[in-house]
Amino acid sequence: MQADIKKTTEIKNEKDLEGYDGYVFGCPTYHRDMTAGMKTFLFVAEKLNLVGKMGGAFGSYTHSGESAPMVFDTMQYVFKMDMVDLGPLSLKEAIIDTTDGTRACQDYGKAIGQKFTN
Numbered sequence: 001m002q003a004d005i006k007k008t009t010e011i012k013n014e015k016d017l018e019g020y021d022g023y024v025f026g027c028p029t030y031h032r033d034m035t036a037g038m039k040t041f042l043f044v045a046e047k048l049n050l051v052g053k054m055g056g057a058f059g060s061y062t063h064s065g066e067s068a069p070m071v072f073d074t075m076q077y078v079f080k081m082d083m084v085d086l087g088p089l090s091l092k093e094a095i096i097d098t099t100d101g102t103r104a105c106q107d108y109g110k111a112i113g114q115k116f117t118n
């Protein structure tokens with residue numbers, strides 16, 4: 001299994017997103033919302049047919065953490081993707097650079113990997 005990591009700013013059009021079995025999108029929460037860049041990116045992703053593709057979503061936050069569930073819901077209900085059972089991965093900023101933060105990210109990655117083998 002192989003994974004590519006791309007910044008949303010690298011995705012100029014839907015062709016830059018094509019050809020993957022699964023997608024994990026993420027951004028931090030600002031002003032109780034996802035970022036403007038993520039909103040623009042999701043309109044690009046909408047142009048691809050992502051129905052049934054494996055999906056996950058993540059985001060960092062300090063206190064309210066709306067972004068990851070918002071992105072997750074868009075992938076699930078608008079794009080109709082096959083979303084990972086763990087739900088969205090919301091990471092408190094303070095734990096990102098700790099062992100717990102690393103473990104949370106690794107566990108999320110593992111759950112996604114297991115979806116491909118099931």
Ligand SMILES: Cc1cc2nc3c(=O)[nH]c(=O)nc-3n(C[C@H](O)[C@H](O)[C@H](O)COP(=O)(O)O)c2cc1C
Nearest residue numbers: 028029030031032033060061062063064065066093
């Ligand atoms: C202006 C501003 C607004 C923010 N608003 C929220 C918020 O509404 N809810 C929240 O949980 N975190 C909020 N945060 C915290 C960020 O989500 C958090 O610092 C995040 O880790 C930033 O990620 P980044 O460094 O990758 O941009 C805000 C941070 C800033 C600077």
